[in-house]
Amino acid sequence: MSDTTGQQTSEQPPEKDRRPQEPVRPGGGILMGRPFGVPIYVTPTWFLIAGLITWIFGGQLADVLPDLGATRYLVAFSFAIAFYGSVLVHELAHTLVALRYKLGVRRIQLQFLGGISEIEREAETPGREFWLAFVGPLLSLVLGGICWGAMTFVTAGTVPGVLLAGLAVSNLVVAAFNLLPGLPLDGGRMLRAVVWGLTGRPMAGTVAAAWAGRVLAVAVLFGLPMISSARAGTRSGGDTLLDTALAAVLAVVIWNGAGGAVRNARLKVALPGLTVRGLTRRAVSVTADTPLAEALRRAREAQAGAVLVVDALGAPLALVKEAAVLQIPEQRRPWVAVGALARSLEPGMRLPAGLEGEDLLTALRATPASEYLVVESDGSVYGVLAVLDVERRLTAAIAGR
Template sequence: MSDSKGDRPTGALLMGRPFGVPVYVTPTWFLIAALITWLFGGQIDVLLPGLGKTRYLVALFFALAFYGSVLVHELAHTLVALRLSLPVRRIQLQFFGGVSEIEKEAETAGREFWLAFAGPLLSLLLGGVFLLGLSLVRPATVPGVLLAALMLSNFVVAAFNLLPGLPLDGGRILRAVVWRVTGNAMTGTLAAAWAGRLLALAVLIGMPAWTAYQGVDQSVATTLIDAALGAVLAAIIWNGAGGSLRIARLREHLPELRARSLTRPAVGVEADTPLAEALRRVEAAGARGLVILDGGGEPAALVREHAVRAIPEHRRPWTAAGAVARELEPGLRIPADLAGEELLDTLRATPAAEYLVVEADGTMLGVLAAVDVEQAFALAMAGHSPVPAASNA
């Protein structure tokens, strides 16, 4: 896994690499940890009034232990994903819990079910462990209060995550069930995403309504906090459901993203060919790519389009085509049959503006421009079929 700044969330701290997967704590986590410490500290003052200011240290310990439980929840997803050979980019602990960024979808409904259910199952087991521990201590003590709070919080985390709507684990379970029944993964995603949006509306309306139902004992501050948390949580669920739907539609169109259909026809020239003459041959052939050939007629370098544009026209007759070319490295030569996620993964491994596309026997097919892939990817994101590069000429 990469530990580069580009892979690290903005402002996040790397806490470790369990099972080789980086775990980051985002800045928003500190906000919720402070809020939990403040709110739980007030509750401890009622339950254990003799602690004084020490109650906030106990509350801080609970906040840390609670997020430790959240990390265990996410590690359960991660372990199942790794067992299913699904790469996990990273785990993030943030404002409303955590997220395991699994880079590929499960191949079957059954695998999707277990991948989703692993987290809530571990939270239920942790809640059971804390319940067992609670039976071994006195309730009106610091250990008793902490164990009771951790038991309750893990059961709540499990119950909340099992709610049937994306992006929650319960939504993925619903997706797996509908997928299994219909035989169509996209149908499962649609059902779970719309269930997630309905759930978001229920949270938005339900949290303040429940507070109002509690009666006059609730303070204005408590009512406002519940309404604000409900709105934030509803927005997260709504956006997560929409994001899941967009990703599913993207994955549906990704197989149409093929190196062969996006490849630009290319012309081969020797390195000492004047650039003006090389461009004339490209235009005459109706091509859009330019490849430098070695003495044996084999591709040796790719002429960089942006470098050509930087050469004024009056200098092009005196500039050799090889002067604006990039030598062919191993990662710049890609098979014509690459498609979908495999194509994107190959391009990410060696970032470049142009790639040489070759047939299975090694013969040159043409040049693949990164800009064409980006445009096709944007079309796929919008739910449209990618347009072959030749149609953009």
């Protein structure tokens, strides 16, 4: 139940469109507030884990505080809320440091396995990366220590005493778990920062921390059930089964997070080399009433990979969609005009030939389309950019090819 994913999107391409006025982003969950201007969302999966915590902790309270009766589940639910409040403090620590370093924070999510701070950009130095990762577990340690110290002011065996004890232990567990040296945990980001600092290469740090994360995932998958089996004499079979299921979920999350970190790091390395000029196809210009077969014949002769629809004066009007062309059987192509298979040019479908990297991805997100007209600074046509070619280049980069 810890913050197993840390600052998830600090390894993802930044998104300039933060849409601060949007009440609920798709998949974001329920908007709870905007401290420091950063939206906080609670996903539906939080209610599932809150119910699970209430059920398990409520059952344990029957032995510790038998006089509570059914009220123990209300106390257990209060603990679930307080626990996730401490997780929120953990995430706010990451957020404040990210804002201090002007990295930008897209949002915070509270979900099934803890919290996620979606940081828009990567830290510029290994020192900042280390501190950005370490501050979350540090705050969890501080909260655990505060709860532990506060127990001296309450009576043991009472509701306040039990709640403080539970919060002290849970925060210390969250801190310890997140300090494990493997991505995507905070400890993995700290390991990445150390290797980055020693080698001078961020990618080397990411690879080392990702492999450590995979080893950690295997250790969690087999280690937690073994520990649970060793304690089986004092626990029920249901508890042992729950531990095994939790181990499997954590192992999958850690393994996938480690792999995702490597893929995103490769993407960051590839982005500077992603240029419009390097991906643009040569295009042939035809009028809208030109038969498709004739347009394709001209494209083959010109060794072009795209067809541009122009008016009588040669001004661009629309782009023929490759996907639509492929759906037309060859025997029908002499009878189908290219204008029926084209999409009219919108302002966002004209891209400067010098566009590259993150600016290119931002432009593609702003106006989704399958093809874009590429123009020079003087307005002349350079060619056509197909999104399929961009996706292929990014897929190859992520796969390390």
